[in-house]
Structure formats: structure tokens, C-alpha cells
Amino acid sequence: MNLLLPWRVVSRGRLGSTSRSWLPTSESAKNAYFLNVFNSGRFCNAEVIVLFIGSNDETEGIPPHETVENIQKIAEDLSARDKKVIVSSVALLSEDPKARTSVLQRNQKLVDWLSQESTKKRGIFTGPDLMKVVDQGQMLVMYAGYTLFNDTAYRYLTSLVLDELRNPMKQVEWPRLSGMMRSR
Secondary structure (H helix, E strand, C coil): CCCCCCCCCCCCCCCCCCCHHHCCCCCCCCCCHHHHHHCCCCCCCCCEEEECCCCCCCCCCCCHHHHHHHHHHHHHHHHHCCCEEEECCCCCCCCCHHHHHHHHHHHHHHHHHHCCHHHHHCCEEECCCHHHHHCCCCCEEEECCEEEECHHHHHHHHHHHHHHHHHHHHHHHHHHHHHHHHCC
16 A cells, blocks of 8 residues: 655754653753654644664763663653654664674664564554664764764665655554545
8 A cells, every 4th residue: 555645754853862862751951852842833743753762872871771761751652642653773873892782782672672562552663773774884974073874874764764654654544544535
């Protein structure tokens, strides 16, 4: 089945933010990203949310279990707002072997949580594996002290995201289209 309704993609990422920065309960001006994005009129009506959160946690010293707990809180809050939530893995932004081990721990904890039936029933889905992008090699660039994806990486990431978006978007579209057909 093809997607029939018009969809708009909006990025609300914050360079250098961590999973702590996006917690729904964070009210400090520095960390109120969640409230600023999802409580505003423009974005509070989003129906499908893709989370790319936690990649900066390693450099900020946030332990793997806290990253996953933070992502769970964010995804569950969005799910309670009747959003479909897609949670990506955490990307490695360092060549340090210890950082790689820590990121792999984060991602395994995310996979364990996302594979639970109760998580799926709440409309929270496994998203793209950002380590597939990182492990392609030569897809990262340094800019102003940050490790970022280059153009090739973003093209690859886009294809991964679209694959993961298809089913949640259909879950949003089908009831709406069914209602439109019944009203005719």
C-alpha cells in the first residue's frame, strides 16, 4: 500500500543536545527542548516522531543505562500523547574503543526494550540503526568540535528512516482514510 496523505518532515534537532536535554520533565531554559517542541502549536500535532537522541551522551559522561531510561521516558511521554514513536539507535561519534563499547551497550539496551511486546503495543517502534551509517566508513566529518554525518551519510540515513517510517505512517493514514471513505 502506498502512502496517500501529504506528509511534512521537520527536524527539531539541537546540536550538542543529550538525552537529558530532551526529557519531558526538564524545565530549565537550557534543557527544555521537549517542552519547547512538543507543547508548541506548530509541532504538538505531529503524528509520527523519529527520535535520534543519545549520541552526545557518551561525550557528556551520561552512563548507558541513563541514556536508555531517558529515551524511554521521552518515547513513552510522546506515546501517551497518541504519537507513533520511532526510536533510532545511538550513533558513535568517536574513534575511542571505550566509547564504541559504551555505545554498543546503549544500543543493546534499546533493542532489548524495543523488542518487548508492551513497547510495540504503545506505538513505539525500532528505528534506523545509526551504527550502520557510522560503520560505512568515511561518512563522518568534524565541524566546530562536533562529529557530524556528511552528505553521503545523510542520504543513506534517509533511506533507512523511510523504511522504518512506512508502517507507522500507514497506521496513521488507514483510520483517517477509512473515515473519509465512510463519510462520502
